[in-house]
Amino acid sequence: MTALFALATALLWGLADFGGGLLTRRMPALTVVVASQTIAVAVLGAIVIATGAWSETGPELWYAVAAGVVGPVAMLSFYKALALGPMGVVSPLGSLGVVVPVSVGLLIGDRPGLLQFAGIGVAIVGIVLAGGPELRGAPVQRQAVLLTLVAAFGFGSVMALIAEASTTLTGLFLALFVQRVTNVVVGGGALYVSVKRGGRALPEGGGGMKVVWAALPALAFVGLADVAANGTYAIAAQNGPVTVAAVLANLYPVVTALAALGVLKERLRAVQAAGAGLALVGTVLLATG
Numbered sequence: 238m239t240a241l242f243a244l245a246t247a248l249l250w251g252l253a254d255f256g257g258g259l260l261t262r263r264m265p266a267l268t269v270v271v272a273s274q275t276i277a278v279a280v281l282g283a284i285v286i287a288t289g290a291w292s293e294t295g296p297e298l299w300y301a302v303a304a305g306v307v308g309p310v311a312m313l314s315f316y317k318a319l320a321l322g323p324m325g326v327v328s329p330l331g332s333l334g335v336v337v338p339v340s341v342g343l344l345i346g347d348r349p350g351l352l353q354f355a356g357i358g359v360a361i362v363g364i365v366l367a368g369g370p371e372l373r374g375a376p377v378q379r380q381a382v383l384l385t386l387v388a389a390f391g392f393g394s395v396m397a398l399i400a401e402a403s404t405t406l407t408g409l410f411l412a413l414f415v416q417r418v419t420n421v422v423v424g425g426g427a428l429y430v431s432v433k434r435g436g437r438a439l440p441e442g443g444g445g446m447k448v449v450w451a452a453l454p455a456l457a458f459v460g461l462a463d464v465a466a467n468g469t470y471a472i473a474a475q476n477g478p479v480t481v482a483a484v485l486a487n488l489y490p491v492v493t494a495l496a497a498l499g500v501l502k503e504r505l506r507a508v509q510a511a512g513a514g515l516a517l518v519g520t521v522l523l524a525t526g
Contacts, residue, residue: 239477242469243485244520249466251492255500256459258493260452264440266316267428270309272449273460274420280461281414293408297401301412304398305419311391313427318384333386335361335487337393338400342479349480352522360484360519364491366512396483399467400474409471413464484519491516 260269285291311334339357349357402412432438440448449456466486473482491513498504 239473239482240485240520242473242476243482244488246466246470246473246482246486247488248492249462249469250486250489252496253459253462253466254489254493255496256455256462260455260459261316263448263452265431265437267313267424267431267436268438268449269456269459270312271421271424271428272453273456273463274417274424275460276453276457277460277464278414278417278421281410281417281464284410285414288407288410290407290411290414293403293405293411295408297403297408298412298415300398300402301415302419304395304402305416306423307391307398308395308416308420309423309427311388311395314384314391315388318381318388333365334389334391334393334396335364335483337390338396338474338483339480341397342474342483345479347478347480349478353478353481356519356522357480357484358519359515359522360488363512363515363517363519364484364487366508366515393483395467396470396474396486397479400471400479403471404475409468412471413467416467417460417464488516488520 257269257273260273399412399416402416403409428438439445466489470482470486473486494513
């Protein structure tokens with residue numbers, strides 16, 4: 238069950254990242270974040286009311302609040318790092334956030350077998366290579382590296398925090414709702430500050446709000462896929478070794494790369510193909526170890 242839900246997480250996150258990446262080509266990244274998460278809040282709010290999840294309120298929801306604060310900070314750091322580039326360095330470094338939940342899992346007593354340890358190592362190398370790291374070229378700005386590491390730590394922390402935010406299914410619905418409300422508050426505040434400083438909230442050129450309205454189905458998909466990924470990861474982490482769940486869930490860069498290959502006809506570089514292959518080998522080792 239852990240492997241199944243963790244792989245579902247990788248699929249959902251990978252597709253959400255692919256969709257989000259396409260949307261940020263048409264509108265500001267902050268607008269994509271706030272709009273997609275607002276849709277997620279509305280859907281989760283309806284689910285919380287329908288299931289009576291309010292009865293699950295407890296101190297563990299502070300983990301969800303923390304995840305809601307850390308998530309937008311990590312995402313904004315990542316987008317800023319991508320702007321400073323190069324993407325071929327930033328993207329693989331961002332995937333190193335897997336170290337956080339893996340370390341948490343080891344600290345709380347996870348003891349993977351020999352094959353699983355091998356699978357963890359192989360899969361992490363595959364995840365990094367799947368991002369297509371640039372091994373040659375101009376030096377990377379120190380600020381880009383720092384922002385990427387902040388983003389990686391943030392992404393990994395969100396995984397660890399959301400896994401601790403609930404112990405029941407209805408409690409998970411409430412935790413995800415609280416997380417997303419916090420996301421919207423933090424992201425909305427950042428968007429307000431950005432606009433005050435001369436930034437844009439709407440797409441450039443003609444269209445404006447019409448572009449946003451036309452993109453609502455895609456925004457809904459991104460927001461709901463991200464929420465579902467958090468949910469499936471929490472279930473995976475609660476029903477098996479966190480170390481295994483975290484590594485398998487972090488295969489999402491492979492999914493994003495394959496989606497770009499299939500939809501945009503982007504060609505995989507040799508290093509990305511090798512990374513995808515290693516990630517697959519690591520997955521098999523983790524599942525059979």
